[in-house]
Amino acid sequence: MRRSRELARRVVARSAAKVSLAWLATLIVLAILAPVLPIDPLAQDLTAELEGPSAAHWFGTDELGRDIMARVIYGARTSLMTAAGAVAIAGAVGVPIGLMAGFFGGWRDAVLMRLIDVLLALPGILLAMAIIAVVGRSQAAALLAVGITGIPSFARITRAQVLSLRKRDFVVAVEALGGSAAYTMFRTVLPNSWSPILVQVVVLSSVAILLEAALAFLGIGIPPPTPSWGEMLRTGKTYLYEAPTYAVLPGLVLTLTILSLDMLGRVMASVLEDRHEIQEPAALQGGRP
Amino acid sequence: MIGYILRRLAQLLPVLLLASVGIWAMVYAIPGGPVGMILGENATPEQIAALRAELGLDRPVIVQYWAWLTNALAGDLGVSLHSRQPVVSLIGERLPATIQLGLAATVVGLLIGIPVAVASALMPGSWLDRALSGWSALALGVPTFWLGILLILLFAVHLRWLPSASGYVPFWESPIEMLRNILLPALTLGIYVSGIFARFLRASLVAELRADYVRTARSKGLPERDVVGRHVMRNAMLPFVTIVGLMMANFIGGTVVTEAVFTYPGLGRLLITAISTRDYPLIQGCILVILVIYILINVMVDVLYAYIDPRIEYA
C-alpha cells in the first residue's frame, strides 16, 4: 500500500489541502470532545436572550438564552454523524450496484441503472423531502433521506470506472490467465476503482452535510431540541433585525466546512489526474492498432 | 427529428412509470394508509370501512393505481386535505412564480459564469485564473440559505433598498416591481449556478484548447479570436448547453430552499407546507408535476443537443 501513502502525501503537500484538513480536524476533535468540554447546548438563561458575541458567549445567545457556540459545536456532532452515516449508506448500496452493473453489463446493467434513474428523476433535495414525507420527521428519516439521495452518484461513479477498466488490457489479461469472474471483479477491478470512489466519499460528505442542513432549515430535518446548524439558521433568520450574528455565525461554520470538503475533494481529484498524466506513455510516435 | 423526440420520450417512459408508482404508493407507506391520512388516528371502525369503500380501497391494487394514474393524466390530482381546493389549481397558482425565478437565476448564472470561465480558460494557471477559480469554489460551496440571509442582511436590513420577503410579481404586470422582488432570490441562486457554469465551461474550454484541431486552425493562419471564438467556443458550447438545460430542469422544485429564505410563493414552498401539514394529495401532486416537467426538460435538452451537434444523427 505504498501507493496510497504516496497519494496521501501528495494531497497533504498542497497548501489548500493543509488548510482544509486543519479546519476539518479541528471540527472533528471539537465534536468528539463536546461532552467533556465545559459547554452546555441546552442550558437556558432567559435573562440573556439574543445577545451578540461577548466574552462569556463568543457567538452570542439564542432566543432562549442558550450559548450559540455550544450549540454550534454540538451541531457539528449532528452534522458529521449524519454525513458519515449517510455516506456509509450511499456507498454500501451504490458501490455494489455500480460494480455489478458495470462488470456484468447486459440486462443486469439495464435493470440496475433504470432503478438509479428513478432516484435521479427528481432533484436531490426533493427526493430527500419525499422520503421524509413518507417516513415522517425524525433523526433516522434525515439519515435515510440523505443516504438514499447519495446512492446514484456512488453507483454511477463506480459503474463508469468499472466500465473503463473492463476494456483495459490488464483486466482482459487476467481473464486470459484464467481468472474467475470473482477474482477479476474483486482482485483486479475493485482495487483499481478505489481512488474515484474515495474522492466521491469526500465530495458526498460535503453534499450530505449541506443537505442535512437544508432539510433542517426547511423545518423537516432532525427535530429539535437536537442542535443542528440548519435549524439554527432557520431560527436565526427570524431574528435578523434583533441579532444578526445569530444566523451569520453558525452559517459561517457550515460554509467553512463545506468549502473545506470541496477543496479537499478537488485536490484529491487533481492529484489522481496528475498521476495518470505521469503514467501515460509519451505519445509522440508509435504504432497503431 | 420528431421520431427522435418520440424515441427519447419512449426511452424515459419506464422511468416515469416506476417513479409514478413510487409517488402513488407513498400514501400506502405512511402509518394508517390513505384512510388514516384523511380520518386521523381516532376514527371508528365504521368510519374506516365506509371510507375504504368510498375510496375504492377494497379493489385490487393494480386497479387502484390505474384509476389514480388515469385521473392524474386527465389533470385530476385530487383535492388538498387542508384547503379543500383542487391540487391542480393550487399548483397552477405557484408554478409561474417558480418558473420566473428559475429563468431569472439562469440568466444571472450565465451573465456571471460565462465571462468567468472564458477569462480563466484563456490564461490557465495565471493569478486571474486562480482568483476566478476561487470565486467558483465559493459560489458552489456557500450554502444558498446562508448566502440569502447575508444578502437580506445587507440589502434589506442594513441598506433597506430591497424587501426582505419577496412576492411574486409577473414580469408583464410591472417589470420594476418584479425586479425588486426577484433580484435577491435570483442573485442567490444565480451565484450558485454561476459556479457550476464557470467550472464546467472552463474545464471544457481548457480541454478543447488543447485539441489537435486548434493547432490545425492556427496553422491555417486564422486570427486567434476566430480560433477561440469560433472553433473552440463552438465545441465547448455543445456540452455546456446540456449543463444549462439540466440546471434549468433542476430549478423546477429545486428552488425550494431559496423560496423558503425569501418566503417566495413558489412550488417549493407549497410542497414544504404540504409536507409539514401532511397534506398527502398535495405532496403527490407537487412531486408528480415537478417530475414530469423535469423529465420533459431533460428530453428537450437531449433533442437540442442532437440538433446542434452534427455528429449525432437522429435517423
Place this chain on the structure above:
Amino acid sequence: MSARMAEPVLSVRALEVAFMASGRPVPAVRGIDLDVHANEVLGIVGESGSGKSVTSLAISGLLPPTARVRGSIRLGGVEITEADHETLRRMRGVDVGMVFQDPTTTLNPVFTIGRQLTEGQIAHGRLRADAARARAIELLREVDIPDPAGRVIQYPHQFSGGMRQRAVIAMAMAGHPRLIIADEPTTALDVTVQAQVLSLLARRQAETGAAVILITHDLGVIAEMAHRVAVMYGGRIVESGPVEQIFARPRHPYTVALLRSLPRLDGGAARLEPIPGQPPAPSNLPPGCAFHPRCAVARDRARCRTEEPGLRACGPAHLSACHFVEEVPAPSLPRESDGAQPARPAVRRDSEPLLTVENLQVHFPIKAGILRRRIGWLRAVDGVSLTVHEGETVGLVGESGCGKTTTGRAVMGLVRVTGGRIRFGGRDITALGRGAMRQVRRHMQYVFQDPFASLNPIKSAGEIVAEPLRIHGLYDEMGGAGRIARLFEMVGLSPGMMGRFPHEFSGGQKQRIGIARALALEPRLLILDEPVASLDVSIQAQIINLLQDLQRELRLAYLFIAHDLSVVRHISDRVAVMYLGRIVEESEKQALYATPVHPYTQSLLSAVPVPDPTVRGVRRRIVLEGEIPNPASPPPGCAFHPRCFRASARCSAEAPAFLPYPGLPTRAACHHAGPLIPAPGAKHPQEVA
C-alpha cells in the same frame, strides 16, 4: 540539383528549444541547422524524444508559450524567432502549410470540410466568401476525393481516415505555401491507404514545387519520399545528407545501428542487431555524445563520454556528428543468409497441429434504438481456418479492422465464437465451460500490444508475473519466488526489479514483463497481438530477438498477429493474410513474400515502403483505390472486388473458395489467383509502378 544554388526557402541556424518542467529548462532541441530549398523534400527521421516534432512546431511558430527558443529560423526572408504574433499568423497558410499526424483529431468535428478548407484563405483576404464553395470543391478534386461537390458540405466524421488526411493535405496546400511541414502524415493510416496518401503528397509536391519537410520515424517512408535526410537523436541532428548516401553509406553509428536493427521486407532471415538500451528522455540526456551509452563505436572512450561532437563534412553534402567517423562500419545490407541466426529444431508438420482453427466465425450484434434491438451483424471474423504446429510461428497479418485481433481473442476464449471449431492439443475447446477453459489457458497465453495498458498499475512487477501462478493455485508448486526470479532472467530483466511498479519501467521493459507473465505457466502456445507495434524502432528488435530466443529454448508455438509485413516476415514460418474477416492467402513465408498470388497480398506487399532509395521508381507499386469497407456491410461476392485490379463480373457475384494454388505451398481465396505478370509493361494502369 539546381535548386541547391538558389536561396533556400527555409534556413534554420543554431536552433534551441527548451521547455520548463518543474522549474528547470528541459532541452528538446539542442542546436540544429537546416536548409530546405524549393522542389525539395527534406526527411527528418528520429525516435520518440529526438526533438523532430518540436523542430517542426518551432518552424511554424506554433510552440506553446512555455517554450524557450533561441537561434534563427528564416522563412522567406522573415526571422520567425523574432516575429510578432500577427506576422507569424500572416505567414501561416500562406508561406507554411502543415499536415499533422492523426486525421481523426486534426479536423474540427463540428464544422464542414468545405468551411475548414477555405476559412484560412478567407481570413487572409485571399478568397472571397462567395467563391469559397467553388474553391473548396476544386481543392478536394485536386486531392482525388470522389464526388467533391457532395463531400464539401459533409462533416469530418462522414469521411474515412484516408479521406480526412487528403482533406488535411488539401488544406495545407490551399494557400500555395512555399513550405509544407508534414509531421508523421501517414503514421495513423493503414499501409494501403498510406501508399495512396504518400503518392498524393509526392504528386502535389511535384506539381506545386513546394519545399517539404517530412517528419517520420519510418525509414521506409523516408527512403520513398525524401531527397535529403536529417537523422535526429537526443535533440540534435547527428547525420544529414542525400538520401542515397544515408542509406548506402551512413556515417553515424546511430544511423547504421538503426538500419541494422530494422526487420526488412527485402532483408534476409539473419538475426536482428538491436540497439542496446533505449532512447534518452530530453530531461535525462547523457553527457558528451548523447548516443555514446548505446554506441558500438564509442567503446566507452573518454572523448565520447565528455565531448559533444559537432557535425563535420564526411562526403559531398554529407555531414556526421561523430568523433570517430572513419571507424563507422558499413551497414552491410541486405544480408541474405548470414547464418547469424542460431539453429532451431525443425518444425514437424506430420503430427497433429497444436492449434487448429476451422471456419471460425465471430459476429457481433449491432444494436440500436430504445430496446437495443439487433439491427444487423458485424462480421468481424467470417470463416477463418488456420493451423499452428508445435514450435512454429504463424504470422496473421492484415490492416486495421480485418479481424486479426478478434481471431486471436476468440482462440483464447475471450470473445464468444459464433461458428466453426477450435482444437487445441488434440481437444475441441470451442464451447468449453469456464472451468475447463481455465485448464486450457494454462497452455495457451496472450501477449498484448500496449505493454502499458496490459499491466495492472497497482501491482508490482513481481506480483504481476506471479499472478497466473496464484490464479491457478500453482505458486508454491511451481517454485514460488525462485520461479518468478527465473522468469525475470529469462526475459532479460534483473530480478532486483521485481518490487517496482509498471510505471517505473520503459515500454520495452513493460513488454518483457508481459511476456514473462505469459510464460509463467509454461504454455505451449503464445498468441502475440502486435507485441512490438507500440515500441520505438530500436526497441522492436530487442523484443523480436527475445521472442525468437524463447521459442528456441522452450519450443513455443506463436500465433503472431501484426500489421507490419516486415516484422511478420522476419519472425514467421508461415503467414496468413486477412482481409475483412477472412484469410485471403496463406503460405510458407518464402513463397508468400516471393510469389504472392492473391491480388490483395500483392498490393499490400507493394505498398510497404522499403528502406532503400535505390528501388524508388524501379519497384512496382500497386496503389489500391478506396479503403477497407465496413465489415457490417461487406461487398457481395469476394469482399475485395471493389478495390481489386483483377476483378471480373464473377467476383461481385460469387465468393471465392479458399483453395490450394498449384505449384506453390499456398492456399488462396481468389477467382483470378496467380503471380504478378513479371514484365513491367503491363497494360492495366493499376499494375504499373
